[in-house]
Every structure is written in structure tokens, then in C-alpha cells.
Amino acid sequence: MLVTSKELVEKAKAGNYAVGAFNAINMESAQSIFAAAEEEKAPFILQITATTLSYTAPDELVAMIKALIKRASVPVALHLDHGRDYQTVLKFLRFGFSSVMIDGSLQADGKSPRTYEENIEVTRKAAEAAHLLGVSVEGEIGRLGQIGLEITAEDEALTRPEEAEKFIKDTGVDLLAVSIGTHHGLFKGKPVIRHDRIKEIAETIPTPLVMHGGTGVPDEDVQKAISLGIRKVNIDTEIRVAFIETMKEEIKKLEDEHKKADETEGIRKYDIRKILKPCRESAKKAIAVKMRLFGSSGKA
Ligand code: 13P
Numbered sequence: 001m002l003v004t005s006k007e008l009v010e011k012a013k014a015g016n017y018a019v020g021a022f023n024a025i026n027m028e029s030a031q032s033i034f035a036a037a038e039e040e041k042a043p044f045i046l047q048i049t050a051t052t053l054s055y056t057a058p059d060e061l062v063a064m065i066k067a068l069i070k071r072a073s074v075p076v077a078l079h080l081d082h083g084r085d086y087q088t089v090l091k092f093l094r095f096g097f098s099s100v101m102i103d104g105s106l107q108a109d110g111k112s113p114r115t116y117e118e119n120i121e122v123t124r125k126a127a128e129a130a131h132l133l134g135v136s137v138e139g140e141i142g143r144l145g146q147i148g149l150e151i152t153a154e155d156e157a158l159t160r161p162e163e164a165e166k167f168i169k170d171t172g173v174d175l176l177a178v179s180i181g182t183h184h185g186l187f188k189g190k191p192v193i194r195h196d197r198i199k200e201i202a203e204t205i206p207t208p209l210v211m212h213g214g215t216g217v218p219d220e221d222v223q224k225a226i227s228l229g230i231r232k233v234n235i236d237t238e239i240r241v242a243f244i245e246t247m248k249e250e251i252k253k254l255e256d257e258h259k260k261a262d263e264t265e266g267i268r269k270y271d272i273r274k275i276l277k278p279c280r281e282s283a284k285k286a287i288a289v290k291m292r293l294f295g296s297s298g299k300a
Helices: 005-015 027-040 058-071 086-094 116-132 161-171 195-204 219-228 237-263 272-294
Strands: 019-023 044-049 076-083 099-102 136-141 175-178 209-211 230-235
Touching: 005 019, 005 044, 005 076, 005 136, 005 175, 005 230, 019 076, 019 272, 027 044, 027 058, 027 237, 027 272, 044 058, 058 076, 076 086, 086 099, 086 116, 099 116, 116 136, 116 161, 136 161, 161 175, 161 195, 175 195, 195 209, 195 219, 219 230, 219 272, 230 237, 230 272, 237 272
Parallel strands: 019 044, 019 230, 044 076, 076 099, 099 136, 136 175, 175 209, 209 230
Antiparallel strands: none
């Protein structure tokens, strides 16, 4: 059943857990997310970036995910991850998403920072449109590190509580992504998660907080962050790693089979499903582990 992410995170706040938000990039990764949620009886957020949607004709992936939502027995929100501008948000609203992120912290190129005022302007406009349709909105204040752009826990890019308070008042967003020491992609070394900053922000505003870059954050840091007010944790890279590592193993097995076939003058077989099925299974297991870690298992 399709719900908004606001509904999911408010329940999570009341129950002191976090909802997992998992990125789907193709049919198999979407299927693994739904399968994990069914097994774990976990409410969840299925998120897609604009880049992913342009990997296929946009309506193709959405149609497939909508079929999965229709069949799901657990509540799910369909969310745009990192919408960079108003036009992108409108496009996803038209596709029937129940939740959108307008990331006004960076310009449409995804690299150059926007000023605080520019962030407010783009976020407020997108939030107004989404709210008219009953869709929940995630904003971002502070700057999360991108892959290859290291941001340390001491960096001035961390979210400041007083700015967060003003941002919520000025934009009316329902969820707030905060910069607290995580970044997207794999970490080099152990990340320094600024729990003190999460606590300060959560004590300043009641808005459910979002941790981006959940991959590689140690379990104890994730749990502590949840106890302090993180209500949505984003996971993307971890799913890709599970998928691709299994794919490498399966291709190795296939190569061995082909070698044997060549030696015995047998026939080489090419079955893509034989490779993708175990990948889907590995991704599902990785996702289920996260659902248990976030405390969302059994909450549907
Ligand atoms: P990871 O790729 O680090 O898991 O981050 C996912 C994310 O924050 C998507 O917005």
C-alpha cells in the first residue's frame, strides 16, 4: 500500500526506530527491496534518483514499481531522491510519487553549492507544489559529501541547528536531511559521526531527521543516531556492493563452466537469469540486515 514518507517517519518517531530508504536502480534491485520488506514485515521507502529514471524510458521503471506496490502487504512510500530543481520535482509528482526530496543545497549540476537563500527559495517552491498534492517533502541543509569530495566531521558544511530551525519555518518541509559526518558511497576509514550535532538539531526542531550515506556507517553509530532523532536512513551503495560482488562470483562460475565446455567440446550456455537471480538474493539479504538494524522489522 502506498503511503507518504511523512506518515512512515512519524510512526517511526513514536516508536523510536528509523525507516530504511533504499535506492532502486533496475527491476532486480526493486524486487530485492520489496522481498526483504515482505520477509521482515517492515515499512520502507523505495527511492529513485532522476538519473536512474533516465536510464530507461521513465515510465517503464515506475510502472514496474507500481505493480510491486500494488501487491505489497507492507506500507511503502515512493520517493524521489535528490531532486535538484523544481522541474524535476514536478516530473516525479506527475508520475505519482508520494514523497519527494528537493535538494536545494547544491545546484542542478549536483556539485556547486547553492547559497542558503537560494536553497530556501527552490525548496519552498517545490514544497508548495508537492503539498498541494498531499505529497511529503524532504529538504536538505548543510552539505553532504559526494563521492570523491571528502567532507570531514569538522567541516563548515555540517548542518547548524539555528539554520535548520529557520529553514523549517521558511520552507515547511516534512523531513530534513542533515549533514552530520556521513557522505555518499564507501568511506575511507572509519567515519566520524557527529552525534552531538544530531542531538542539538533534534532538540531544536521536531522535524524527523534523515541520514544520507548510510552505507559503511558502523552499526553502533547508526543505532545511536536513531536514538537521538534520525528517522530515515538512506542506503544505496550497500545494495550495489552486494549485487555486484555476487555478480562477479557468478560470472567466474560461468567462465569455469565455459572452460569445461570448451575442453569437453560441450556447449557454452548463456543464461542471464542464472547470474541475476543470486544477485537479487544477496541484495535482499543485505537490505533485510539493515531493516533489522534500523528497528523497522516487524513494524508494518
Ligand atoms: P549510500 O550510497 O552511501 O548508501 O548513500 C545513499 C544515499 O544517501 C542516497 O541518497
